[in-house]
Amino acid sequence: MRRRDLFAASATAAAGLAGADARAQVENTSVKGAPLPLQQYEPKSMLHTRETRVARAKFPVMDFHTHITYSDTMGGDDSKITFNATAEELLAVMDRKNIRIMVDSTGGYGRGLEKTLAALSKKHPDRFIVFTEPWWARTPEPGYPKFQADEIERAHKAGARGIKVLKTLGLYLREKVTTGRLIRVDDPRFDPMWETAGHLGMPIGIHVSDPEAFFLPIDRFNERYEELNAHPDWSFHGKDFPTNREIQEARVRVMKKHPKTVFVCHHVADSEDLPLVSEWMEQCPNMWVELGARIGELGRQPRASRRFFERFQDRIVFGTDATPKGIEYPQQYFCDELYEIYYRFLETADEYFDYAPAKIPPQGRWKIYGIQLPEPILHKVYCQNFQRLLKV
Ligand SMILES: [Zn+2]
Numbered sequence: 001m002r003r004r005d006l007f008a009a010s011a012t013a014a015a016g017l018a019g020a021d022a023r024a025q026v027e028n029t030s031v032k033g034a035p036l037p038l039q040q041y042e043p044k045s046m047l048h049t050r051e052t053r054v055a056r057a058k059f060p061v062m063d064f065h066t067h068i069t070y071s072d073t074m075g076g077d078d079s080k081i082t083f084n085a086t087a088e089e090l091l092a093v094m095d096r097k098n099i100r101i102m103v104d105s106t107g108g109y110g111r112g113l114e115k116t117l118a119a120l121s122k123k124h125p126d127r128f129i130v131f132t133e134p135w136w137a138r139t140p141e142p143g144y145p146k147f148q149a150d151e152i153e154r155a156h157k158a159g160a161r162g163i164k165v166l167k168t169l170g171l172y173l174r175e176k177v178t179t180g181r182l183i184r185v186d187d188p189r190f191d192p193m194w195e196t197a198g199h200l201g202m203p204i205g206i207h208v209s210d211p212e213a214f215f216l217p218i219d220r221f222n223e224r225y226e227e228l229n230a231h232p233d234w235s236f237h238g239k240d241f242p243t244n245r246e247i248q249e250a251r252v253r254v255m256k257k258h259p260k261t262v263f264v265c266h267h268v269a270d271s272e273d274l275p276l277v278s279e280w281m282e283q284c285p286n287m288w289v290e291l292g293a294r295i296g297e298l299g300r301q302p303r304a305s306r307r308f309f310e311r312f313q314d315r316i317v318f319g320t321d322a323t324p325k326g327i328e329y330p331q332q333y334f335c336d337e338l339y340e341i342y343y344r345f346l347e348t349a350d351e352y353f354d355y356a357p358a359k360i361p362p363q364g365r366w367k368i369y370g371i372q373l374p375e376p377i378l379h380k381v382y383c384q385n386f387q388r389l390l391k392v
Pocket residue numbers: 065067105207292321
């Protein structure tokens with residue numbers, strides 16, 4: 001072929017590639033260097049590894065972190081509560097998976113809380129526990145600190161057993177609720193609430209901050225690029241957001257200031273940095289952690305995780321962040337398979353498996369390894385720690 005013909009042929013090939021259906025390119029594996037869109041890449045592992053199916057947990061499970069209902073804490077309409085499932089729908093899965101108790105974290109406040117309590121814990125007192133949430137919309141009002149503390153007391157009387165703090169605190173709640181300066185996690189207006197919780201023996205399930213990658217640019221270096229690309233509103237990079245570390249440190253100050261209140265830090269506090277979480281656990285005897293939606297992180301560092309479980313075995317509770325109908329977030333989607341993955345991670349030494357029921361790992365492209373906890377630790381994590389904490 002003459003040089004001019006060669007040039008023409010490659011130009012035609014390039015034009016064809018650019019215009020062709022992307023699917024055809026993907027399937028044309030014979031074209032060297034053909035681009036493959038990341039979302040279409042679904043590599044299948046060729047490892048011949050052991051697959052242990054753990055259909056039921058070895059001990060009764062108490063799930064500290066689920067979202068059976070959702071409320072509107074920033075909007076301020078306390079009567080607004082959304083049910084993601086009925087008790088009966090949940091009980092079928094719970095019975096199959098050996099789940100003794102589920103905590104509905106986001107049980108609401110005021111009138112909404114009463115509806116949640118009536119539908120769940122009043123109907124099935126031995127199967128559901130409901131937590132209340134702060135009435136964030138009222139934060140700017142004078143007298144809020146006392147009002148909020150009184151509300152917690154009222155919620156406790158109504159039947160709420162703990163308090164759930166979402167990342168609303170630290171990342172969304174502002175001086176005028178949705179506008180103005182962000183309110184810090186250690187703002188003294190919340191002190192009476194933290195103290196009242198301690199006094200009443202209500203643990204605080206607290207989720208502040210988020211994965212470290214959510215505070216970095218959404219670019220080719222971001223290990224959770226696909227997740228952030230799909231949910232750009234989950235990014236806290238830039239604007240007036242504090243850093244992950246600043247939020248975390250504010251929470252540590254709160255825990256130190258209220259030593260009689262138990263803070264169960266959701267998502268292992270900062271699951272990417274177990275050495276730092278370990279330091280905080282040492283400094284704050286009232287700090288506990290829960291695992292929800294972070295076995296992807298724990299399972300990709302199985303040796304460090306196992307050491308963490310051994311060291312803090314009395315202050316770790318099982319949790320999933322399970323959300324009925326939450327199909328957008330496979331790592332939280334309430335179903336049999338989700339629980340089986342958690343059980344496999346905790347109970348087996350299986351290697352290199354998916355941390356979520358999804359075709360593409362939703363929180364980063366990696367797989368996990370089981371940590372095969374010894375039975376006494378497993379027992380504590382599945383239920384004994386929970387029983388001690390919530391007196392059940
Ligand atoms: Zn959650």
